[in-house]
Amino acid sequence: MSTQHPGTGRPEPAPGTTVEQLAAHLTALPDRDVAALLLARPDLVAPPSASFTALAVRAGARTSVDAALRDLDAVTVAVAEATVALRSVDPATLAPSLGLSADDVAGRLGVLTRLALVIDTGPVPGLVDTFGPHPFGLGPAAADPPAAEQLPPPLSTLEQADEPVPGIGVLKALTWGPPVGTLSPGRSSAGTAELVERGWLERTADAAGRTRFVLPREVGLALRGGRLTREPLAPPATDPLEVLSADAVASESVSHAEEMVRLTRELLTEWGREGGQILRTGGVGVRALDRTAAALGLERAVAASVIELAAGAELLGLDESGAAWVPADTVPAWLDAELPEQWAALAAAWAGSARTPWLVGTRADDGALRPVLGADVEAAWAGRLRRRILALLDSLPAGTSVDADWVHAALTFARPRRPLPEGAVAAVLAEAQLLGLTGGGALSRAGRVLAACLRPNAGAPEASTPAGSTAADDAPADAVGHPDNHYGTLLAALEQALAADLPAPVDLLLVQSDLTAIVPGRPAPELGAALERSSEVESRGGALTVRFTPQSVRRALDSGWSATELTQALSRFSPTPLPSALTVLIADAARRHGAVRVREVASVLRVADPAVAAGIIADAALKDLGLDQVAPGVILSAAPAGVVLRELRAAGLAPVLENEHGRLLISERPGGGRRLPAPAPARPGNEHAVRRRRPGRRELAALVGRLRAGEEARRAAGGAGPMAATDPVHALALLRQAQASRARVRLRLAGPDGNVQERTVRVLAVEPGRVRLADLVRETELTVAVHRIVSVEAG
Template sequence: MPRSARSFADDLRARSDDQLRTLLRARPDLTRPAPADLTALAARASTVASVRRALDQLSAGHLRVLEAVLVKDVDAAPELLGASKRHVQSICRDLWDQALLWRSPEGCRPARAVADVLTAPARLGPTSRELGVPDLSEKALTAYESLTGAAKSAIDRLRWEHPRASFDGPAAADVLSELVAAGLLVRTDDDGVIPREVGLALRGGRLYRDGIEPPVPPDGGQVAKDADADSARAALDILWHVESVVRQWDSAPPRVLRSGGLSVRDHRTVATSLGVELGLAAFVTELAYAASLIANDGDFEPSWLPTAAYDEWADRDPADRWAALATAWWASGRAAFLAGAGTTQGTINVLGPDAAWPLMRGRRQDVLHALRDVDPDVPVAVDYVDAVLRWRRPLRLPAGAPTHAADVLREAAWLGITGRDVLSTAGRALVDGADPAEAMRSAMPAPVDHLLLQADLTAVAPGPLTADLDALMRESAEVESRGGATVYRFTDASIRRALDGGRPAGELLERLTVASPTPVPQPLEYLISDVARRHGQTRVGTAGCYLRNDDVATLDAMTNDRYLAALQLRRIAPTVVVSPAHPATVLEMLRQHGYSPIAEGQDGHVVRVGDDRRRAPVPRTAQPPTLDSVSDGAIDQVIGHLRRGEIAAGTRSARSSGPRIPSTDPTVTLALLQEAAADRAAVWIGFSDVHGELHRTLFHPRQVDGGRVTGTVGERDETRTFSIHRISGVASE
């Protein structure tokens, strides 16, 4: 570390460009917007908001060393933590790099706002001096041994967990009186508090039961085999699930709730259609939404529809499609596992606003980084990931707060980022910022171009099918089971669906014949021929519309069918019936009642109705707000700006009385004035008058409230009130 400095600002001014780069990388919020000079940087780095953000990123080891410095000093930290002096010094250097410690003439000291954020370091109470009582720490152990059982039990529960407690009831009041009489507790208005010195003595001079070492990772006793193969199988499953949901919503889009999101009924419909649990159904739906494959169409009666991005995504190969989903999940700020949970406002719906959780992106990345730091092929238990998260984010995850590590790991397994409880090769590439598609492409089995057709109207795909064959089977068959092989079943409805889509029966038979190494079974051939014979007898045109059929009996059945009364069918010729309804409506209702019509154009040729499918607009990718990082180029620009500002400030200071006053933004100005008012200290301020002219004066702030600061200026202590927005900068006297 450098030599001691007179102040925190001088400590920052003495840093080299490389040291400033280290600081700005660790605390990127200091760069936005760029400070005017190093004095302004010091002011911003010492604000409560910036310090709190920096402390949130500290691991438990670094936080405990900082707490030890707060409780005593750097020299006492090794003894307080039971750690080696070299280890503590290394951590102190890291804390100095982040401007959370600075070198004062009296030794290493925390930045001023650290004490404002860590009001109870290591869960210790206020000092005896702050409580206005004498220091009785030397007699604490003796007094502890003389306590009754109830009082000793109470102090045992408090000394490591919390310094303050309420004592309600006669028996508890007697315990409080005993502890106060013993000097172990100080009575306050409504509770009792353990003085810091007494609490430390009761702990045996240690801040924590354990030291400053992170959780021990699992050893290599167990090795997960075929993790990449398991990951690839999960990736193919999730692709199939996403495609199934989007295709289903393409033909029957669900409504958007008035409050946003998907209704519980539609959520269950998705789970039933996929044959999965509600949690996986919610994850698949949220994943498609995160990848911009589905969106709110914004109509007068809005629905969830596929977007144009889905059409582009569906044309890519499986590895690229999976990579798009994995990348969207990695960057998403939504928590699918919250769907179905109850709140005071009601149930959280899939795709609803309450399923968004700003911390989800960071939590997801913390979990996968914990897996990456373990030896490859070593399975990791949820308990270890929980411990790592609490160690790396002690302020965000105090004891008792849920980590949701199990939820993240379950989603990672569904997506194929992990396999057999280890990070797959593709998952490791995603975490490291490499291309996950290439890693997944090598893990996925090669697509097959053949089917095993069975006489019981089923077909077995021995692996993932080629794109053309997969599209054919989606059109003409239903998935009966999935696994290492996929079993399809041909039905009347599935064959009719293929014919409705414009695929002729002859072409369907030909494609199945080419794809099967054995002849097409006779039952399947008969099924296709029978459905084709009945298919297309009734034709719907666009003249308002009309229906024509050479089978007069079929037209008689239609006109007399009470379920088709809404179509207002009217015969105009023995083989022609007209309806005022739209052709698409007529087609849909006739198909629902088993008449198997097809559409034809004005020239009598078969056409497909609904080819021009509605698409929702592709939503903007809404990433959670983050200040996680800043580029090296931006840091170099900020440092150059700081150096130039420092030179300009020095020139101005040489021409005027008093110290140089940096330009500070309103947030920093407000924080500095509040600190000066609390300390009854004078500061130099630069301000603009009603004419816009700049002035400087020595100011004694007394009260900061409502965007204004009131205090005294000049030798006569004249009371003045300034608006915060008129103050251009603040500097210590």
């Protein structure tokens, strides 16, 4: 026998409250409670309802109920589902079936009542519709309920019985849902006849002639031992989580923060030479991304994150033609700042970002690849997810290390009806580690500062945050970077937090004869700058290990240092004379440096040595540069100077850049060799950002006043039932409710000739743009376009 999710075996009246009862409940509420409801369920505000009856239609509709449930935790949602399954709002009845205390259930019912999802008469119609015909996997109530003594014992008892119970396999398949099984025509299932005879199963048949067995609700509860859930309603345990020392968290988080700032500087340097060219369809292409990843020594995904973070911190802008992303005019000030200030700008931008760089390279709905800095790499939920994760980590004891699986389980428990995109939790945690907001999986000091900034503002209305939700859920997507949220104060707090964890700088360099050097700690700013220009990092941690290579020394010479200046800069921090291997390396690199000079015309290469010029022209690896020798020692290229420099260096040469007068250009800063002024900063995807505005107290008071005036006017006009719904939102809500309750309604329809007809109908289906109806007077079925419906009211 196969199990499936069919419709109910027979129609049964939907349990719970009616629109009239909900309208009466809302009307009786004090103004403050009505305002709190509108604030907690913002979908009820726009468009505003004309009366409490119209508000009840919308508040009780499934669409609005689903939106309200998305901000509730698993326990509160389970209590809501239990009111539907057990048809009761009594805490003493619900508590045992959920394994909760009566006081806890009463508190959850209070939350549901304040949200107008459950009232004294029961759950609202939309709540019943949301959980479907089989809440908690239970079947419909029995047509002829068996007496208490005739109900089966718990399934575990039946399985341990001395004599096998006939049909126990069927009971095991149906107990925890789905509660309906189907047999194909001509097949049979052993023991089902005896189960039907005992009243433990009900037998029906569908239109295809298949036999259907339904496990009645009372029997299912008995087999479960009275429990509605198989597992306890509890968040994931924190006991297995490792707790790290404060020093370990600080050390690792600071290391990541320093590396993030360094990578951002490297990105700005690379894009200062050659920006990120924008594709015709938007965003920066894979070729530019791979070039950047190679220059930064990163995987493509990490490089995309660095690029997106730099853009979010307003360090990138569009060039004059709008064809490429290049360093913005904010870069010089950022480069002049101290490390904590540089890092704080990146961290604050990340927290308020709606960007999803981990989606770069995946396919969008239209099948196109998502490019970095493209419009498709943006989602409103991304910023909310970052804030939720920060709030969750902040709620744990200091030093608690988490992984993606635990965080995913905890967030799912906190919002079971708000599904998390696949891979998003792990990606956000990776971003937090990349930034240094976490160290070893635990929130850092600076991470806690950032999380604290995202908590609710003091003095906010009590009902503005539904139970089980966090400030991180309800804060606007751009809250962190908004002036009203004290952005400057946040930056200062982040700077102080990082500075407090930074170890004391070390100005000691231990250079070894194998061209490696060790800094026993965090290098002082001057030493760090010298090593960043002239060496390659081999390892980081308690000590910094670097290696000097021809390429790294050339990089120092490219930045404007001479061989003598570089030697003196390194000697200043070395307690012993530099090894001869290093001084020879520097001298040799200096002799070769500048043998080829590139002048940006687009482009001209001047080569003094004819043999070197011939080698460049003959090199097959350089054919894409479009090289052409126009005179002895003068070579033209169709590629920009930045591309020529990169390709020649990759070929083993050591070119330098010169201006139109033949003078050497020194690029000490990202973009220093650019001849055009730096553009203003820009953020990708800004046109897609949406900030949800919450109504203020005066606006809420006015809305409540209009609701009361509209309800009084409706009653004065003699309206005893729900007022006719005339706008599409109310009309569709009333039609869906009528479909769920199988109630009749009266429609006023606009005909093709403009005349209005009135029909008494039963709703068969509400589909996109149209409604299928059964006319009860004419005994016909018709399909009506939504735009033809003038009004809907209960029949």
